[in-house]
Amino acid sequence: MPRQAPEPDGRALVGRAELEAARALLDGLLSPTPQTRWPLLDEATGCEVLVKHENHNPTGAFKVRGGLVYMTRLKAERPDVSGVVCATRGNHGQSVALAAARVGLTATIVVPGCNNPEKNAAMRAYGAEVIVHGSDFVEASDHAKALAAERGLHPVPSFHPWLVAGVGIYALELFTAAPDLEAVFVPIGMGSGICGVVAARDALGLRTKVYGVVSETVDAYRRSFLAGAPVPCDCADTLADGIAVRVPNPTALEAILAGVADVLTVSDAEILAAMGRYFTTAHTIAEGAGAAPLAGLMRYRDALGLTGRRVGLILSGGNPDRALYARALATMEQGDHD
Structure with missing residues (x-):
């Protein structure tokens, strides 16, 4: 059974001041993304759903906010880099x-051999050197650390308070527009997004329940949430590459344990169906991680008592590869004929 949402306890990684400083830094660089109600999505879920469209950002994902904050602060504090x-x-x-x-x-960007080739191409288009190494994120990360030492490069972590402050701006936008949300569903990769949501909720003094969503086959954060300590998993096999994380970040986990109501699991089939459902109900493209919150709502709405309630979904990114997206659309088409 899901546990009750924790009371805000002041242990968020970043506070109101850090979030506002990040928002000021991004002013003029990024436009706020919309939070939109879609009647067909309400009908499909049985809830009043507000979708936070982070897939409308440059790069098609929420991460750009954190990257701009991190790089701007790095350049100011370490001009020698x-x-x-x-x-x-x-x-x-x-x-x-x-x-x-x-x-x-x-x-310099290191990606595993299984990575989405279209995302690799996009990184090169932004001017990065892309190096393919290893079979999953952990092996790619180890190689990136080695390159940092070998080439004298600054290693950019996947989780850092500057990143949390940057991506947390989307949650400030969402909660400012809709402070009455009963719950928000957020995908968990390395954890910056969900920690930003917790930080923004607590900064605004709200009681919205935050639910993390992970793959049932790559469930390190679910295991860790239940254990109250980091527990890795052996498998990184899921179509949702943004949440294919088998080793949890301890700092992120601490914030999740302090501020998240539950970490839920969904199947690849449910994620695929959610990708297709976003297209048919909201005319929008979601990658696997971006669709996971919708899959979580569809699976757990009754158990969580959310039917008919006002709920937020973080559509974190819209960068699926073509073959995967074709599968998602085919899944919905098949469902229409069943």
């Missing part, structure tokens, strides 16, 4: 590449 390196499954790397180019830094 000439280049950065990071590991990614795609959206973090696009964010780093775009933001590094903006402040005059080189970007």
Whole structure:
């Protein structure tokens, strides 16, 4: 059974001041993304659903906010840095590449061999050197650390308070527009997005329940949430590359334990169906991680007592590869004929 939402306890990684400073830094660089009600999506879910369209950002994902904040602050505090390196499954790397180019830094991005080739192409288009190494994110991350030492590059982490403050702006936008949300569903990758949501909720003094969503096959954060301590999983096999994280970040987990009501699991089939449902009900493109919150709402709405309630969904990114998206649309088409 889901546990009750924790009371805000002041342990959010960033506070109101950090969030507002990040928002001021992004002013003029990024426009706020919309939060939109779609009648067909309300009908499909049985809830009043507000979709936060982070897929409308440059790079097509929420990560760009954190990348711009991180690179701007890095350049100001470390003017001697000439280049950065990071590991990614795609959206973090696009964010780093775009933001590094903006402040005059080189970007080297390490991706695993299974990575979305279209995301690789996008990172190169932003000016990054893309290196393919390893079979999953953990192996790519280890290689990125080695390159940092070998080449004298600044290693950009996948989780950092500057990143949390940057991406947390989307939650400030959402909660300012809709402070009466009963719950918000957020995908969990390395954790910056959901920690930003918790930070913004607590900064505004709201009682909205925050639910994290992960893949049932890559469920490290679910295991860790139940154990109250980091517990890795062995598998990174899911079509939702943005949440294919098998080793949780301890700092992110601490904030999740303090501020999240539950971490829920969904199947690849449910994620695929949610990708198709976003297209048919909201005329929008969602990648696997971006569709996971909708899959979570569809699976758990009754158990959580959310039917008929006002709920937010974080559509974190809209960068699926063509083959996967074709599968999602085919799944919905098949469902229409069943």
